[in-house]
Amino acid sequence: MKLKIILIFLLCMVLTGCFNYTGIDRLTMVAGFSIDNKKDTFILNFEIIDTIKSNPTEGIKTKVIECEGRTITEAITNCKKLLSSRLYFGNTQIVIINKDIAKKGIHDIVLLLLNEHEFRESLKVVVSDEKKAKDIIMADKTNNAILSYQINDIIYEDQSITLSTALIPVYKIFSQVISKDKAFVLPNFKLKKNNDDKKVASSNGLDLFKGNKLVGHINEQNSKAYLFVTDQVRGGDITIKLKEDKKVSLQVLKSSTRNEFELKNDKLKVKQKINMNILLRDYSMSDREKDEEEFEKVKKEIVKKMEKEITKYVYELLNTYKIDVFNFKENIYKTDQKLYKKIKNKKIDFFSDIEYDLKINCLFEDRGFLGG
Template structure:
């Protein structure tokens, strides 16, 4: 009797597994258009959204030489309206699960990127880990028209740029969850990677180009690639990159290139005598990656000099970027306010409503500690003979 029950149970389970093994939202490949990237602009009149979708066109087999990019455009009163209007052109349902990049024009970003984020979060297909960029060019759609270097799919290439930026620290990757958190939260403002065009091999191509500064969800201004690096030091987002130092003022062309291995930033608010101060402590490990000077900087005396020069260089440039944002942008992209809110909640209650004004004159105390670990495969500089 027990064996019969067990056999019946197995038959029922096998039947259920067969019946429910398919995907609930499965779609035939020839009935959908796979979207790799999206550009969000305003139409020439400025009264509607103009969307440009990059479509992955698979011709024949799935090998790379058979995968090409096609683009379609549509207008709409809202983002979703324009998305749906693309069906009139593509004749296929757009499939967004493989979308890697959304580029937003400055015109749209100045009005606010909230509509773009809202649509991404509400729709079931777009993924929250896609890259969102602000275009440095007049429009966003022209970024999808540039020469491709590594693949014909421009949006995929933009994702590769963000991944490779870990070794540069000249821009930043922000996922949608973090973006929503900064837009909705207090004591901090948002920022996004900026993307523009550059000349390469006689043709224009897209390139990662610093950071777009936002106030809540509205675009304010850009930070250059160099400024972006020192901003990332404050935000504790340095994962790599280079520092180029000229230790000898009399020989400014004798430069030392230091590779950043790791960096840690800790920020502590201090309130004394009615004044708020942010103490910023940065510990960074570097190695000598290239040396133009004929001086052995691994000798203790020279190494200490290089260490001091690098610390002063970092202190100066980090202080400059903080002052620049305070004086020109009027938005706390460093998250100082959030740190005060978390570590000094009673103080935050008193300055919450006037934080924008407090931030403009907020004093900082920057202390960097550089640890020079080594000099690669050679311990001495290459000497040129007589």
């Protein structure tokens, strides 16, 4: 009996464990990488963690290595010739794509990122506004030792503070990429000189895609309107220009967008309601108490101005790109099948046959301003 127990114990020790375990000393961690091409060759630049130079005193160090291949997979494989350990993508945050590649289509790239088991589906794809995607991955660092993580932080912060870009994990664009006509956006980045005269990676609005191809660009100012219309605003700061060149700063505390659709005279009427909680920063408590009537006028003017600017932008974007930029069709498909069938039978397009009606409800909150 004792012999059987000993044999079972020995077998457990021999037969258990991770069959594909690889020690960290045999892995090269990739923080992010860029994808460029030249004729029939893909050129990839990987920002990797330099485990030799990194130490507690000087912190984490990174370096960039370049590899080429006829396919992206081949380029990754060819990197093994330059490294003593294989590339590990479990902590990869950012993939930067060349603009020319994006115009031709990112279908194969997105499928690779989602199908390859090492890539996390939460990684972000961004488009380079520079001639090469490599230019972004080689940018100077500022507040983070790892540039790819710095870009990821910028995207995260900008959506909730400046409302100039959107945080979009790669898994969220899968259905759009494999379609022919669905629209979506990805963050755009460019190089910009900072106060120290360094060329740093900077958020540059959003790039608009139809299916899997890049078709246009939405600048930082219009990105705010896009995020409101598509219900992607969770907070942030905006500046409104009122009459007589007066400007007011607003902090959006909450925002939610609701849609109603109606088919009338072969026109699709989109009734959109945006509810916001706003903090008006330029008026102290004493200012409000001194002239409550003036303050009420300012609030009404703010709402009217926002409605006008967003409405103008919606029509401008629809007429410029001639596509269903805001995915109203998909929204109807999910919420009103009866209306969707009517629209489909009448072959209503989602740019010239749309009547857009916006109503903004603002709750102006007071956070206890000190009177002066």
